[in-house]
Amino acid sequence: MKLLALDTSTEACTVAVSIEDRTLERFELGTRHAERILIMVSELLAEAGVGLAQLDAFAFGRGPGSFTGLRIGAGVVQGLAFGIDRPVVPISSLAALAQGQKADRVLAAFDARMQQVYWGxxxxxxxxxxxxxxxxxxxxxxxxxxxxxxxxQGAGTGWDQYHDTLTARLAGRLAGWTPGAFPHAADLARLAVPALAAGRAVRADEAVPVYIRDEVAAKQRPRDRTE
Structure with missing residues (x-):
């Protein structure tokens, strides 16, 4: 199994290639995701000695996270997968963050702006x-x-931004929190391989972001009076 995974949901831009029991990864922090992501993919495939057409599947961090970052990640994985007709495994970016922690119980949180967090x-x-x-x-x-x-254990940018409030809220349940934690594509790939085997992949055109905020807004939106 050869799988390429990527995540651009946060300030981290990360790509990994999983080949059987070996995983290679690139990880960068910054705001140049659109500029860097395809370069990182090319560099990583070259390091792994694998051509794009040799990949069996793709995986991407489907969110929640930055709206712009999620659109970049989804657009890139759609283009790559569609070009060689391969399936795509959408994986929660919060789950990828949690997977990378040493603790067995993780409260994953991204800063969602507007005094809110994405939480899982x-x-x-x-x-x-x-x-x-x-x-x-x-x-x-x-x-x-x-x-x-x-x-x-707490982890993620939501904890970096609101650790005092979250620590007070979770008093008695919290063992600690990890500063500066981001999702890594290698952890996303770890989740994607069994998900692919379980049949949870989608076609390239179905690889879309999950924003959560839009879903909440839709649930709370008043019904049209004509309905």
Missing amino acids: AYERSPQGLMALRGEERVIAPAHVPLPEGEGW
Whole structure:
């Protein structure tokens, strides 16, 4: 199995190639995702000694995260996958962040601006894969849902921005938080390989971002009086 994974949902621009039991990765922080992502893909494939047409599948961080970043990632993976007719595995960017932490219980949070965070609680399965508990959401830090049990580890830009509020909210349940944590494409690939085997891939044109904020707005929007 040869799979290329990428994530541009945050300030991190990251690409990985998974070849059987070997994974190579590129990771950069900055604001040049649109300029850098295809260069990073080309460099990584060259390092791995793999041609684009030799890939079996793609995976991408489908969000939540930066609207611009998500559009870049989705557009790139659509173009690459469509060109060689390969399936795409959408993976939560919060799940990829959680997968990369050492803890088995992770409260993943991205700064969503507007005094909110993108939030998800994850626990590691016996197979070593992070599984979502509840649902991902966009919410004010002071109102994040309280997870069951103790020993949870915080990670992500939401914690960097709102750690005081989140720590106070989760008192008694929190073991600590990891500053400066971002999703890595290598962890995204780790989640994507079993997801592909389980049949959770989509066609290239179906590889679209999940913004969450738009979904919340749609649920809260008043119904048209003509309905």
